[in-house]
Amino acid sequence: MIELTAQTIPFYILAVIAVISALAVVSLKNLVHSVLFLALFFFCMAGFYILLKAEFLAAVQIFVYVGGITVLFLFLIMLTFKVADKRLRQTNEQWLIAFVMVILFGWLLVTGLSETNWEIAEWSGPEKTIPVIGKLLLTTYIFPFEVVSVVLLAALIGAIVIARK
Amino acid sequence: MNWAFIDWTLLAPEIIVLITALLIFGLDLIWGDESERETLGWLGILGLIFAFYATLALGQGGELFNHIYVVDSLSIFSKQILLGIGVLIILASLDYIKGATKYEGEYYGLLLLAILAMMLISSAAELITIFICLEFATLTCIILSAYFKHEPKSTEAGLKYLLVGLLSAVVLLYGISLVYGLTGTTTLYQIGGSIRKYAFQPVLFISCIFLAAGFGFKIAAVPFHTWAPDTYEGAPTPITAFLATASKVAGFVILLRFFVGGLGDIEGHWIGIMVTLAVLSMSIGNLSAIPQTDIKRMLAYSSIAHAGYILIGLAVLSRESLTAVLFYLLAYAAANLGAFLVIIAFSKWTDLHNISDYAGLSKRSPLLALSMLLALMSMAGIPPLGGFIGKFYIFAGAVSEAVSDPERLWLIGLPVWGVIFSIVSVYYYFGVIKAMYLVEPVDTQPIPIPVPLGLALLIAILLTLLIGIYPGPFLALSESAIQSIF
Numbered sequence: 321m322i323e324l325t326a327q328t329i330p331f332y333i334l335a336v337i338a339v340i341s342a343l344a345v346v347s348l349k350n351l352v353h354s355v356l357f358l359a360l361f362f363f364c365m366a367g368f369y370i371l372l373k374a375e376f377l378a379a380v381q382i383f384v385y386v387g388g389i390t391v392l393f394l395f396l397i398m399l400t401f402k403v404a405d406k407r408l409r410q411t412n413e414q415w416l417i418a419f420v421m422v423i424l425f426g427w428l429l430v431t432g433l434s435e436t437n438w439e440i441a442e443w444s445g446p447e448k449t450i451p452v453i454g455k456l457l458l459t460t461y462i463f464p465f466e467v468v469s470v471v472l473l474a475a476l477i478g479a480i481v482i483a484r485k
Numbered sequence: 486m487n488w489a490f491i492d493w494t495l496l497a498p499e500i501i502v503l504i505t506a507l508l509i510f511g512l513d514l515i516w517g518d519e520s521e522r523e524t525l526g527w528l529g530i531l532g533l534i535f536a537f538y539a540t541l542a543l544g545q546g547g548e549l550f551n552h553i554y555v556v557d558s559l560s561i562f563s564k565q566i567l568l569g570i571g572v573l574i575i576l577a578s579l580d581y582i583k584g585a586t587k588y589e590g591e592y593y594g595l596l597l598l599a600i601l602a603m604m605l606i607s608s609a610a611e612l613i614t615i616f617i618c619l620e621f622a623t624l625t626c627i628i629l630s631a632y633f634k635h636e637p638k639s640t641e642a643g644l645k646y647l648l649v650g651l652l653s654a655v656v657l658l659y660g661i662s663l664v665y666g667l668t669g670t671t672t673l674y675q676i677g678g679s680i681r682k683y684a685f686q687p688v689l690f691i692s693c694i695f696l697a698a699g700f701g702f703k704i705a706a707v708p709f710h711t712w713a714p715d716t717y718e719g720a721p722t723p724i725t726a727f728l729a730t731a732s733k734v735a736g737f738v739i740l741l742r743f744f745v746g747g748l749g750d751i752e753g754h755w756i757g758i759m760v761t762l763a764v765l766s767m768s769i770g771n772l773s774a775i776p777q778t779d780i781k782r783m784l785a786y787s788s789i790a791h792a793g794y795i796l797i798g799l800a801v802l803s804r805e806s807l808t809a810v811l812f813y814l815l816a817y818a819a820a821n822l823g824a825f826l827v828i829i830a831f832s833k834w835t836d837l838h839n840i841s842d843y844a845g846l847s848k849r850s851p852l853l854a855l856s857m858l859l860a861l862m863s864m865a866g867i868p869p870l871g872g873f874i875g876k877f878y879i880f881a882g883a884v885s886e887a888v889s890d891p892e893r894l895w896l897i898g899l900p901v902w903g904v905i906f907s908i909v910s911v912y913y914y915f916g917v918i919k920a921m922y923l924v925e926p927v928d929t930q931p932i933p934i935p936v937p938l939g940l941a942l943l944i945a946i947l948l949t950l951l952i953g954i955y956p957g958p959f960l961a962l963s964e965s966a967i968q969s970i971f
Contacts, residue, residue, distance in 0.1 A: 428691060436688040438666065463550050464614040467605060470503065471621045474598045477510065478628030481588045481595075482643075 331371055338364035349407040351397050359390040376449045495547055495556045498536040498564055499604055505532025506597035513590025522589035526579045529593045530572050533600070537568045546969075552674040553611040555742075562811065562966035563607035563738040566818060570731045571600040573822055576941035577829050578723040585721070586632060599625035599727070603735035610746075612661045612671040615739060619657070619703065622735060623650040626728060630720035642719030649702065649712035657699025663692035673747035681750045693755040696743065697762065703736030704792045705785075707765040714773075717785035722832055725781055726825030729788045730818040737795060737814055744799065745807060746970035752802055759800040764902060766793030771906040774913045780828060780840050783913060784821070787864060790910060791817050797899045798879050804964075806882030807971050811963035813879055816863065816871030816952045823860035823945040826938060827853050834932045840917055845926025852939075853932060854921045856946050861914040863949045866907050871952030876907060878960075 324332075341364065344357040362385040369378035446452045457465050493500075509525045516522075546556035575593065582592050602622035609615045627650065631643020665671055667688055668679045683689060701709040717725045744755050770790030777783035795817070798810035830853055831846070832838055847854040863870035880900035887896035934942070952959050 432687040432691040436667070436686055439669070441669070460551065461553070461613065463553050464611070464617045467614070467617050467621065470598065470601070471617065471624060474595065474621065474625050474628070477591055478595065478624065481591050482628060482631060482634055 327371070330367070334364045334367045334371070338368075346410055349409065351408065352394070354410075355390055355393045355397065358393070359386050362386045362390065373445055374449060376453060491549060492547055495543065495549055496554075497539040497542070498568070499601060501532055501536040501539055502568075502597055502601045502604065505529060505535075506594045506601065508532075509590055509594040509597065513594070516590075523579055523583065525590045525593050526575050526582075529575050529597050532597065533568050533571045533575070537565060537572075540564050540568070548610075552672045553614055554608050555610040556608055557969035558966045559738065559742065559746075559811075559969045560608040562962060563734055564604045566734050566815060567600055567603050567607070567731050570727065570734070570818060570822065571596070573826070573941040573945060574723050574727045574731075576937040577726070577826050579937045580935040581721070581723055581829055581833050581938075588632075592629070592632060595625055595628055596727070599629060600731065603731050606735045607738040607742075609739070610673045610742060612664065612673075612676075615743070616654075616658060616661060619699070619739070620654055622703075622732070623654070626724070626732065629724045630716055630728070632721050632724065636719075638719035639721065640719075642716040645712045646716045649709075653699050653702035653709060656695045660692040660695025660699060663688050663695070667692075673743065677747050677750065680748065683751060685753065689751070690754050693744075693748070693758055697740075697755065697758045700736055700740045700743070701762060704733050704740065704795075705789050706762045706792045706796060707769045707789060710766070710770070710789045710792075713789060714782045714785040717788075718779055718781045718838075722781070722825060722829045725785075726822055726829070729784065729821050729825065733788065733792065734814050734818060737810065740799065741807065741810065741967075742970060745802065749802075749971065756800055756802065759796050760899065763793045763796035763800055763899060766790060766796060767903060767906045768793075771909045771913075774910070777913070778839050778841070780838060780843070780917065783840065783917075784824060784828075787910065787913070788821065790906065791821075791864070794876060794879055794903055794907075797883055797903055800899060801883045801886045801896055802971075803882060803886045804967065804971060805885060806879065807967045808960065808964045809875065809878035809882045811966055812956070812960055813875035815959055815963070816875040816949070819945050819948040819952060820860045820863035820870070820872050823856055823942065823949055824864070826942045826945060827857040827860070830934050830938055830942075831932060835928075840920055843917060843920045844924040845929070846921040846932075848926050849929065850932040850934065852934065853942075856942050857921060858918055859946055859949055861917055863953065865911045865914040867911075869953045871949045871956075874953055874956045876903070880904065 338361055341357040341360040345354045345361060348354045348357065362381060365385070366378040366381040369375070369381060505528065509528060512528070513522070513525060540561050543556055543561050546558065546561060548555045548557075575596065578592070578596070582589055586592065599622060602618055602625055605618040606615070606622060609618045623646070627643050627647045630646050631640050633639035661671075664676065667686065668676050670676055670679065680689070698709055702712075705713040717728065720728065744752075744759075748755060766789055770786050770788075770793055774783050774786035774790065777786060791813075795810055795813050798806040798813070828838075830850075831843070835842065843857075846857070859870060863872035866873045866876040868874075880903055883896050883900045887894050
């Protein structure tokens with residue numbers, strides 16, 4: 321079932337690191353450690369995008385998630401009063417139920433995905449992805465693209481209303 | 486894409502609402518004087534009425550950007566309901582919000598954006614657009630729920646909506662990615678065509694569950710309802726009314742468009758999900774409403790139960806039952822708004838929220854008590870009010886489909902279950918009516934009704950009566966709306 325080729329070996333390595341770091345994010349007691357593992361997880365995601373030949377997405381993933389969101393998390397933790405060096409328990413008494421649900425969910429997904437006859441595309445995608453993404457965003461997908469700008473405006477105003485004294 | 490061939494007039498209602506919202510944000514910035522803020526609310530109402538006129542001029546509609554945005558009779562119907570709800574909510578907010586927050590102008594602007602988001606949902610026919618519009622609606626609703634940020638309950642309302650909303654967004658996105666992986670396209674129009682060949686596809690079934698979970702969050706169907714009671718209780722009451730009506734209308738329209746319109750040919754994948762959601766929502770919604778003491782929490786559970794009744798229509802999947810879905814939404818929105826408008830007037834004056842506080846309301850304000858009586862009776866399904874006709878059509882649609890097709894005789898269980906729980910629901914609705922009419926008031930001070938709110942209340946209650954007594958035109962409207970997808 322598991323074939324080891326030049327394409328799959330990097331995938332399995334990345335997958336193992338991604339799962340371990342994701343588990344670390346939700347189980348470590350120190351918030352800062354959790355955030356650092358989150359950054360590692362985002363890096364692994366960028367690795368998957370590169371394996372799928374989506375270099376632009378990989379770059380965006382690193383810029384936005386690792387560079388932006390993780391750093392924002394770190395700032396928040398450091399600026400929040402006395403949270404940085406606190407040891408917090410991330411689970412409560414319902415962790416066992418949650419764990420069972422997660423296992424069931426995973427089983428459902430794995431069986432579902434492996435029972436399906438996926439159609440595999442012959443074409444491996446365009447040589448350069450950036451011009452194609454740019455063109456699609458401003459032609460076919462212009463409508464959702466424009467809606468996003470209104471969403472950002474609403475988010476901005478909402479954040480000011482909620483955060484200002 | 487040739488820009489000259491895009492019919493921008495199809496977007497006129499949305500553009501009008503967006504411009505009004507931006508105008509409100511801008512004027513709010515320019516006008517320093519606090520007393521001017523109410524004008525912004527009236528400006529919002531004006532914009533919504535203009536947009537309503539624009540929907541009347543849409544005619545047959547059409548599609549934009551290669552079936553990404555569809556303006557058909559269903560979306561026009563839904564936009565008209567949403568705009569109507571918006572007008573009533575702003576009318577009710579004018580006095581409620583005055584002095585309650587420092588950010589009055591932004592309140593109206595964000596409310597308009599929330600209405601805009603739901604209008605976009607009712608027309609979106611492409612998975613990425615659907616996702617973005619749903620998140621747009623969720624985001625604005627979160628902000629509005631947490632608007633009274635100095636009240637812990639309002640903050641809690643926003644936070645719970647945010648957390649459950651995030652989870653449902655992630656699940657929805659996963660479902661979308663599976664559908665894309667299977668079909669290679671994201672427009673519903675093409676998905677419907679390419680998916681027809683599947684007898685049964687496990688991944689399609691899983692993604693149907695995920696998508697039902699994402700949309701089920703919006704309509705607050707069990708088991709995706711956990712946010713509803715706390716959010717309804719803590720949010721500013723006009724926003725609770727907005728969530729209970731507009732959010733549900735938009736959620737059901739996208740449910741109809743995606744499952745009936747998009748996946749209508751492979752209904753075997755999702756009918757079971759709808760049946761499960763309907764049965765669970767009816768049972769848990771009604772049973773949990775009984776012990777509630779807070780009136781907003783009680784109505785939250787009752788709205789969950791109503792989502793269950795409406796889902797019967799989707800599970801039956803006939804022309805008759807789907808028409809009943811839209812008709813029921815209309816009747817439910819009118820009655821629910823009526824009940825919430827009474828709560829707004831009452832709680833603004835007394836700052837009390839328990840059912841027992843409504844003791845002797847008939848002596849303190851006969852008009853409010855009568856409106857509440859009619860609204861609750863409509864929701865309980867007592868003739869001749871709108872709610873009764875709605876329930877009648879939903880159940881009759883299910884029975885006639887079950888009788889006509891021997892293989893689907895099991896469908897008869899759904900209306901039976903619905904009738905049983907409708908009778909249960911009479912108990913908790915009459916708890917409020919009993920308090921209002923039969924218990925002596927503790928405080929005999931009369932309750933004033935602000936004029937704009939009174940106007941909104943009058944519209945909602947008259948509509949509830951009208952839908953019940955003269956359902957013909959509303960039924961014809963629902964029927965022509967459903968024809969565009971089924």
